Amino acid sequence: MDVNASRILPKQHLDELIAALRARDYRVLGPTLRDGGVLFEEVERAADLPIGLRDDQDAGRYRLSPGVAGEVFGVVNGAGSVKPLFFAPEEPLLVLRHSGRAFSVEPLEPPAVKLAVLGVRACDLAALAMQDRIFLHDRFRDTHYAARRADTMLIAVNCTRAAATCFCASMATGPKASRGFDVALTELEDGFIVETGSAAGAALLESVAPLLQDADPQRCAEAQDRIDECGRSQRRRLDTRDLPRLLYENLDHPRWNDVAQRCLSCTNCTMVCPTCFCHAVVDVTELNGNMTQRVRRWDSCFSAAHAQIRGKNFRPTVHDRYRQWLTHKLASWIDQFGSSGCTGCGRCIAWCPVGIDLTEEVAAIRGSAEVAS
Numbered sequence: 611m612d613v614n615a616s617r618i619l620p621k622q623h624l625d626e627l628i629a630a631l632r633a634r635d636y637r638v639l640g641p642t643l644r645d646g647g648v649l650f651e652e653v654e655r656a657a658d659l660p661i662g663l664r665d666d667q668d669a670g671r672y673r674l675s676p677g678v679a680g681e682v683f684g685v686v687n688g689a690g691s692v693k694p695l696f697f698a699p700e701e702p703l704l705v706l707r708h709s710g711r712a713f714s715v716e717p718l719e720p721p722a723v724k725l726a727v728l729g730v731r732a733c734d735l736a737a738l739a740m741q742d743r744i745f746l747h748d749r750f751r752d753t754h755y756a757a758r759r760a761d762t763m764l765i766a767v768n769c770t771r772a773a774a775t776c777f778c779a780s781m782a783t784g785p786k787a788s789r790g791f792d793v794a795l796t797e798l799e800d801g802f803i804v805e806t807g808s809a810a811g812a813a814l815l816e817s818v819a820p821l822l823q824d825a826d827p828q829r830c831a832e833a834q835d836r837i838d839e840c841g842r843s844q845r846r847r848l849d850t851r852d853l854p855r856l857l858y859e860n861l862d863h864p865r866w867n868d869v870a871q872r873c874l875s876c877t878n879c880t881m882v883c884p885t886c887f888c889h890a891v892v893d894v895t896e897l898n899g900n901m902t903q904r905v906r907r908w909d910s911c912f913s914a915a916h917a918q919i920r921g922k923n924f925r926p927t928v929h930d931r932y933r934q935w936l937t938h939k940l941a942s943w944i945d946q947f948g949s950s951g952c953t954g955c956g957r958c959i960a961w962c963p964v965g966i967d968l969t970e971e972v973a974a975i976r977g978s979a980e981v982a983s
Contacts, residue, residue: 616824616825616830617803617804617815617822617823617824617825618798618801618802618803618804618822618823618824618825618829619795619801619802619804619818619821619822619823620800620801620821620823621656621680621682621800621801621802623818623821624656624682624802625655625656626818626821627765627814627818628653628654628655628656628728630814630817630818631726631728631763631814632654634724634814635724636724636725636726636763637652637723637724637725637726638652638653638654638726638727638728639651639652639653639695639725639726639727639728640653640658640659640727640728640729641659641660641683641685641687641688641729642658642659642660643660643663643674644688646672646673646674647672647674647688647689647690648660648665648674648685648687648688648690649688649689649690650690650692650695650727650729653728656682659682659683659728659729660674660684660685661680661681661682661684662676662677662678662679662680662681662684663675663676663677663684663685664676664677664678664681664684664685664771665684665685665686665687665688665773666773666774667686667773667774667775667956667959667960668774668775668959668960668965669775669959669960669962669965669966669967670959670960670962670963670964670965671960671965672688672689672960672961680799681797682797683729683767683795683797684771686731686769686771686772686773686776687731687733687734687773687955687957689881689882689957689961690882691734691737691882691883691884691955691957692727692730692734692737692738692884693737693738693741693884693885695725695727695758696738696741696745696755696758696759696762697741697745697755697887698720698754698758698906699907699908700905700906700907700908701718701720701754701905701906701907702718702903702904702905702906703717703718703754703891703904703905703906704716704717704718704903704904705718705901705902705903705904706901706902706903706904707900707901708899708900708901708902709900719753719754719757720754720757720758722757722760722761723758723761724761724762724763725758725761725762725763726762726763726764726765727762727763727764727765728765729765729767730764730765730766730767730787730791731766731767731769731784731785731787731955732766732768732769732778732783732784732785732786732787732788733776733778733781733783733784733884733953733954733955734884734953734955735764735766735787735789735790735791736778736781736783736784736790736953737884737885737953737955738764738790738884739789739790740885740947740949740951740953741755741884741885741887742759743947744887744947745759745887746759754906763792763793763810763811763814764790764791764792764793765791765792765793765794765795766787766790766791766793766794766795766807767787767794767795767796767797768785768786768787768794768795768796768833768837769784769785769786769837769840770785770796770797770833770836770837770839770840771840771843772785772840772841772843772844773956773960774845774846774956775846775956775957775959775960776844776846776954776955776956777844777846777847777848777954777956777969778841778844778953778954778955779841779842779844779847779954780844780846780847780848780849780850780954781848781850781950781952781953781954783953783954784841784953784954785837785840785841786837787807789807790807791807791808791811792806792807792808792810792811792814793805793806793807793811793814793815794806794807796833796834796836796837798829798832798833798836801823803825803829803830803833804822846956846959846967846969847969848940848952848954848968848969848972849972849973849976850940850950853940853941853944853950853972854937854940854941854942854944854945856972856975856976857936857937857940857941857972857975858937858941860975861933861937863975863978865971865974865975865978866929866932866933867929868974869932869966869971870927870928870929870932872964872966873912873928873931873932873964873966874963874964875912875913875914875928875931875932876912876963877910877912877913878958878961878962878963879912879935879957879958879961879962879966880910880911880912880935881908881910881961882957882958882961883939883957883958884953884955884957885939885951885952885953886910886951888908888909888910888911888916889906889907889908889909890906890907890908890909890916891904891905891906892904892905892907893905911925911931911934911935911938912931912932912935914926914931916931917930917931936968936971936972938951939951939952939968940952940968940972952968
């Protein structure tokens with residue numbers, strides 16, 4: 611456990627931490643119950659969090675069930691990551707107005723909101739860093755993403771239990787948050803070991819300093835042991851040896867046909883993925899023709915229309931689309947951005963209606979490739 615993690619916030623004072631954020635005019639979001647799962651939505655007090663619940667996840671399965679009494683962050687994750695908070699599922703970019711012979715163009719920008727997100731997991735922090743790389747630090751800066759990302763406080767929670775779908779340990783993205791957070795919490799029975807990751811986080815903790823208690827080295831070691839055990843307990847893993855070469859050299863592997871027979875091309879995996887960023891830009895015009903909105907909305911490489919160009923679709927089959935998604939995520943993404951596009955959150959496994967597991971697919975390709983060699 612980091613040397614900065616020498617203090618503990620008793621659980622009964624989590625309300626005061628939330629109140630301190632709200633007093634700084636942050637809109638505080640945290641994991642909240644919605645339709646049998648959890649999503650990041652506004653919280654005003656600790657009681658708004660899914661206390662005492664845990665998630666039961668596996669391929670094609672997600673259920674909430676009673677967990678440990680008093681456990682605040684027992685639910686590892688839900689379908690919703692932090693991606694929609696910054697890369698909106700749908701938003702207008704500009705308005706074109708027509709009056710007589712005159713036209714006017716009005717660029718639209720999202721309103722400035724101070725946003726604090728409580729309960730961000732390490733895999734989602736890693737995914738957010740990838741989104742930042744794409745929308746903020748690439749050749750073209752996305753002003754809409756930048757506006758939403760500008761004044762953000764991220765309160766991470768280090769994982770002390772893993773869902774059956776988690777494989778962040780093999781992707782080196784968790785279960786402990788290593789960067790990208792302002793404050794990180796590690797939950798014990800009676801409180802949270804707290805760490806600071808930024809000056810803003812340190813100032814926040816200073817505002818609740820009278821509520822913090824010293825955490826002796828034994829408590830810090832206990833917290834680190836729980837994080838380490840979480841990583842060891844993950845039953846799924848992705849062997850990243852020789853990626854992207856393995857996929858590039860097996861573009862005609864028969865496993866692509868096998869998975870295509872199961873895949874529904876429903877786009878669920880790309881919608882819940884915290885790093886997928888495909889989108890379409892469309893013009894929506896009023897019936898009278900006097901106003902047109904240019905709208906950006908999420909798209910997916912699993913959609914048949916995504917690869918449609920004039921007179922041709924260059925990914926006409928499910929085989930083509932699944933191969934494109936997996937090869938981009940685990941191979942060409944590395945060529946583009948210097949890291950894998952997968953953080954091991956496991957959402958694509960849990961929320962696939964037919965339970966397709968990308969770790970299983972890669973292992974199948976690797977196994978037969980090694981036998982052939």
